[in-house]
Amino acid sequence: MPIPLFNSVASWFLKKRIHQMELFMKYPNEVQQELLHGLLSSASKTEVGRSNGFESIKHYADFRNRLPIVGYEDIVDQIERCRKGEQNIFWSSPIKWFAKSSGTTNAKSKFIPISNESLEDCHYKAGKDMLSIYYNNNEDAQLLAGKCLRLGGSSELYQNTDTYFGDLSAIIIDNLPFWAELGSTPSQKVSLMFEWETKMEAIINETLEEKVTSLAGVPSWMMVLLQNVLKKTHKATITEVWPMVEVYFHGGVSFHPYRQQFKRLFEGTDLNFFEIYNASEGFFGMQDRNDSQELLLMLDYGIFYEFIPMNQSDQDESETIIPLGEVELHKTYAIVITTNAGLWRYKIGDTVKFTSLSPYRILITGRTKNHINVFGEELMIDNAELALTKAAKIMDLDIVDYTAAPIFMEANMKGGHQWLIEFKNPPKDSAQFISLLDQFLKEENSDYEAKRYKNLTLGLPKLDIAKKNLFYNWMAQKNKLGGQHKVPRLSNKRDFLDELLKINN
Secondary structure, eight states: OOHHHHHHHHHHHHHHHHHHHHHHHHSHHHHHHHHHHHHHHHTTTSHHHHHTTGGGOOSHHHHHHHSOOBOHHHHHHHHHHHHTTOOSSSOSSOOOEEEEEOSSSOSOOEEEEEOHHHIIIIIIHHHHHHHHHHHHHOTTOOGGGSEEEEOOOOEEEOTTSSOEEEOHHHHHHHTOOHHHHHTEESOHHHHTOSSHHHHHHHHHHHHTTSOEEEEEEOHHHHHHHHHHHHHHHTOSOHHHHOTTOOEEEEOSSOSTTTHHHHHHHTTTSOOEEEEEEEETTEEEEEOOSTTOOOEEEOOSSSEEEEEEEGGGTTOSSSOOOEEGGGOOBTOEEEEEEEETTSOOSEEEEEEEEEEEETTEEEEEEEETTBSBOSSSOOBOHHHHHHHHHHHHHHTTOOEEEEEEEEEOOBTTBOBEEEEEEEESSOOSOHHHHHHHHHHHHHHHOHHHHHHHGGGSSBOOOEEEEOOTTHHHHHHHHTTOOSTTOOOOOBOSSSHHHHHHHHHHO
8 A cells, every 4th residue: 555545544544533532531430430340340350359349349439448549569469479470369361561660760670560451452542542633633644654763661571480571661562563563663673672872773773764753752761862863973953864753752751851952953843742641550641732731631541540639648547539520620639540450549659730620631740759848848840840941941051860859957057959950061150040940949839939938948959060971870870771761850868869969079
């Protein structure tokens, strides 16, 4: 079939899915309740299903009262048993894949179960939906006339059994249907290479002559790849290398600090940015409108949602848990999920706020454990990213990476925040930058502003400028390059910051 005709037929097929999305937008709570009953029915004969009497659960209230909220540490024994080959523990179909997830550079890894259902009805369905929404919003899109350059993680075999583990992206790539593999670059062999810098070189060598029409991957690592492409080709912009690229599908970390840098890389073209919200535990949302930062919550991916108001998220015994139908606009919630891979009322550690209730749209505000709240300032990731972006824009700076932690009160010293930031080119006036950052943090966060009032609780933030490649080299030392690995941004402890400062100095 000629490419133009294939492009037309495929785009028509993808648009048909829009009608199904309209159904869950119109009847969100009914779709979620039906999904919950389907999950309970599917797992009724499992160990978890029998011990919690899934067959007798008739209403959401029964479900909420009978099953506890859990974190990874509560179910790690079940997961380890499953990794050693035992089945039918928390899900009915066999589970042989586990997404290795750590979120930050902590040595302890989580192994999140991936079922065939979660691959097909969540992750691959989401991949098709990304294209469906994009084509619905962009009538002249030509994505399928070329290939998507994907930047994923590595895959490793868990040696003791027939179960496997790796980055989520690697598991998805390893199991892709042939038609999806045909539209992607680099090859599966290169995509799953383990050693990051060798893999980077192989990706560049394999993709330079391809007709690339879209990009997909975590912004921090995609930026590293594209800068290496420019170095290899001696071109000024990526547009000169791949002139047909029209959209970048991004997720994993906030895009605020990277947006202007990507625009410069694609100077001369009107590149679209399309945000997605996925994690090892599932695919949760995606941008459904051009030039929007809001994400449509996807309600028919085999995931049942509950929410904890953030002012109660640290209370283990008396948490208020609410279903989707009871959330309110502009309040911050921790997400609890029940999935078609056997996670039951699992707290994933992410926080969101709702910007629309019809349909349900969200903004990701951070992680429940990735914020600074030592002095009651409740500084969340979204506050930090927006303030950094505004300060950097005024001073025409590019931020490569950063982390921040508290300065604890000692004797007569006030508390504060210490920022370690790597710039592409350091600011000529560090004092001006930190003053602007402080100003914009006050504008974004009233709690921070109150604690900064007349320096009574918090002093002016302190800025340390990181040496070139500090964060990259630190991640390399920990074997955390590429994939979904992230630099820890905000922390209530000084562990990461002190370790980095020691290397920096």
